[in-house]
Amino acid sequence: MTGVTRWTGREAGLLRKAMRKTGKAFAELVGVNQRQIPRWEGRGETLELSLTNQAALDTLLSQASREIQLRFAALLTERAAVQHDARAEELLRRDSRTSKHPVDGKVMTLVEEGIYLSGPDNRSVWLDSFLIDVYPTTNEDYDRFVQATGHRPPQHWPDGRCPVTLTTHPVVWVTWHDATAYARWCGKALPTSRQWEKAARGPKGRVYPWGDEPTAAKANVAETGIDDTTPVSRYQSGVSPYGAFDMCGNVWEWCSTEETPGGGRYELKGSAFTSPFERAAPSLQNAANASMRDNDTGFRCVSES
Numbered sequence: 001m002t003g004v005t006r007w008t009g010r011e012a013g014l015l016r017k018a019m020r021k022t023g024k025a026f027a028e029l030v031g032v033n034q035r036q037i038p039r040w041e042g043r044g045e046t047l048e049l050s051l052t053n054q055a056a057l058d059t060l061l062s063q064a065s066r067e068i069q070l071r072f073a074a075l076l077t078e079r080a081a082v083q084h085d086a087r088a089e090e091l092l093r094r095d096s097r098t099s100k101h102p103v104d105g106k107v108m109t110l111v112e113e114g115i116y117l118s119g120p121d122n123r124s125v126w127l128d129s130f131l132i133d134v135y136p137t138t139n140e141d142y143d144r145f146v147q148a149t150g151h152r153p154p155q156h157w158p159d160g161r162c163p164v165t166l167t168t169h170p171v172v173w174v175t176w177h178d179a180t181a182y183a184r185w186c187g188k189a190l191p192t193s194r195q196w197e198k199a200a201r202g203p204k205g206r207v208y209p210w211g212d213e214p215t216a217a218k219a220n221v222a223e224t225g226i227d228d229t230t231p232v233s234r235y236q237s238g239v240s241p242y243g244a245f246d247m248c249g250n251v252w253e254w255c256s257t258e259e260t261p262g263g264g265r266y267e268l269k270g271s272a273f274t275s276p277f278e279r280a281a282p283s284l285q286n287a288a289n290a291s292m293r294d295n296d297t298g299f300r301c302v303s304e305s
Contacts, residue, residue: 009040018072073225103186117205133300135232136170176290179299188301200282202241209240219249251298259287272296
């Protein structure tokens with residue numbers, strides 16, 4: 001995982017928690033008096049550690065197991081991920097704007113008809129109203145589809161069954177054909193790239209779902225160091241103007257729009273946990289062959305309003 005730019009008492013405390021160590025055991029690993037640890041954690045971000053202690057923590061983190069590193073990365077970004085601002089709180093309360101789909105049971109949000117600013121050059125584009133899934137399709141959602149239809153399960157499911165630990169994570173290792181089959185099963189469709197972009201950016205051309213500030217901590221991208229999918233409801237501070245989650249990061253999402261008509265390649269939107277933050281802007285383009293499947297690619301659906 002990426003290192004810590006500046007160790008404060010907060011980061012030291014989170015590493016101790018990730019390692020599941022007592023203050024005494026952690027102090028021995030760092031090479032300080034055990035009385036230092038509660039002082040560090042009590043001072044939190046107001047205490048920047050000495051260069052010697054920062055170097056010791058760098059070494060401790062780099063030599064930690066993969067499990068500990070992932071746990072530390074998740075703890076490090078947790079506060080920014082779930083922090084609600086007034087805008088997010090308002091959107092999450094708008095029950096009149098959302099509805100539950102009768103087949104797959106997913107919550108969908110209304111994107112009203114009208115002009116939105118599209119692409120890097122913010123061209124004015126008109127779209128009719130539509131409903132889009134608030135969250136990407138999860139492993140649990142996809143499992144219901146597999147059980148109902150006998151469709152091939154994703155390759156990362158042990159013995160073809162949805163892992164309990166991944167139920168709320170976005171399904172991955174699905175091709176464009178797999179995503180389309182799911183959409184047909186529940187009477188929906190994959191979004192066009194323009195529908196997806198409007199749901200992510202809103203009508204006024206904001207750069208990211210949350211605004212114009214490039215805040216990597218609001219999305220599961222490479223800089224977070226998590227290096228895996230996260231639950232689809234985790235990044236509440238990154239919610240879009242229409243209340244849609246994970247429109248930046250976590251997984252790339254298949255769209256119904258072909259890159260070139262008849263070419264067999266379809267647009268992908270949103271970036272993933274494997275992507276640098278510079279690829280996260282919803283206006284950017286990406287595409288892949290319809291038969292491509294990967295550990296960072298999933299989808300969500302739309303329907304008529």
